[in-house]
């Protein structure tokens with residue numbers, strides 16, 4: 481494979497602590513390192529019990545628990561969270577939970593500049609990125625700002641033991657999607673390629689073990705390690721067609737985040753494959769499969785994940801509007817983004833059959 485000899489790579493300051501039990505044993509120390517004395521703990525309503533355990537460990541340095549995180553960070557939720565931070569006189573936040581809790585912590589950081597500590601409980605990878613997302617009037621906006629990148633990330637595999645198998649699988653594929661798109665991103669680099677390959681290999685190995693035994697702490701550790709790597713890939717590169725499609729389906733059509741990633745990924749990869757041979761070569765090695773889109777489709781489906789957008793509740797009549805919306809904004813992708821091309825991808829994802837190599841579409845002249 482040709483060496484990529486033209487790239488730039490930026491290292492952002494983030495401290496990572498990885499240890500079973502670290503949510504309780506390491507978070508207070510991370511806060512102290514950052515000189516924080518008045519922390520607001522942010523979580524979702526279903527993650528409140530775990531978040532309270534972390535809050536208790538923080539003792540007097542915790543000034544409150546805000547449990548209103550929801551998927552895609554509606555802008556009014558961000559407004560309320562910022563008001564809570566100001567009312568409490570907080571000097572920083574600790575987000576405990578999945579991508580939604582971390583997303584709300586990032587929204588606070590974006591508005592206030594306050595430092596964030598992340599204690600992730602899913603495989604979203606958000607903790608390793610400077611990417612924020614906010615949803616307003618049915619549209620999800622995303623952006624990058626170093627201020628939202630958590631300053632410290634506390635990985636505690638024990639926190640993920642309670643993650644139900646369906647979310648384990650779909651969240652794991654959300655992480656895989658970060659690595660897949662990083663492999664063909666215009667700003668990828670050799671280091672990103674190494675992280676993506678290792679992340680895909682580790683996650684693809686861990687997910688079947690977790691479906692068989694969700695309490696396997698070693699497999700939980702491996703999956704969280706993979707999420708770290710895949711999140712780092714997302715943090716260092718520009719997102720392509722896959723992420724854009726998922727943001728439209730989540731932000732405008734209300735589809736669940738990780739499940740949508742799981743359904744869509746094989747079809748976008750099949751579509752982009754002819755224009756991304758190097759990425760495909762890495763994925764073949766990492767997955768040990770000749771046909772990576774098909775292998776991803778089989779992996780998720782064999783572990784019980786949903787296979788079609790129809791199953792996720794997308795109305796058939798929304799396929800074309802969603803595709804046209806996703807195609808309507810310019811963004812980086814190895815293959816030219818056209819309304820016909822995206823409609824072909826979404827039609828296939830709506831139906832949920834095996835992804836066809838190259839996923840050719842009407843009026844499309846890319847060699848398959």
Ligand SMILES: NC(=O)c1ccc[n+]([C@@H]2O[C@H](COP(=O)([O-])OP(=O)(O)OC[C@H]3O[C@@H](n4cnc5c(N)ncnc54)[C@H](O)[C@@H]3O)[C@@H](O)[C@H]2O)c1
Pocket residue numbers: 524525526527550551552553577578579580581583601602603604605606607609610611612613639640641642643644647651654714737738
């Ligand atoms: N900015 C980024 O870099 C980035 C990256 C990936 C995802 N995201 C965002 O993250 C959000 C999705 O995050 P998510 O997929 O982690 O879902 P989530 O945070 O919404 O969690 C999903 C559900 O699982 C529950 N849960 C979380 N951890 C659990 C655990 N260990 N045990 C039992 N239940 C648990 C939550 O309470 C929630 O009900 C979306 O808004 C997405 O846009 C952002």
Ligand SMILES: O=C(O)CCC(=O)CC(=O)O
Pocket residue numbers: 552583606611612613614622654723726727
């Ligand atoms: O924080 C967000 O909502 C935007 C980034 C994101 O969601 C990455 C993903 O699609 O997994």
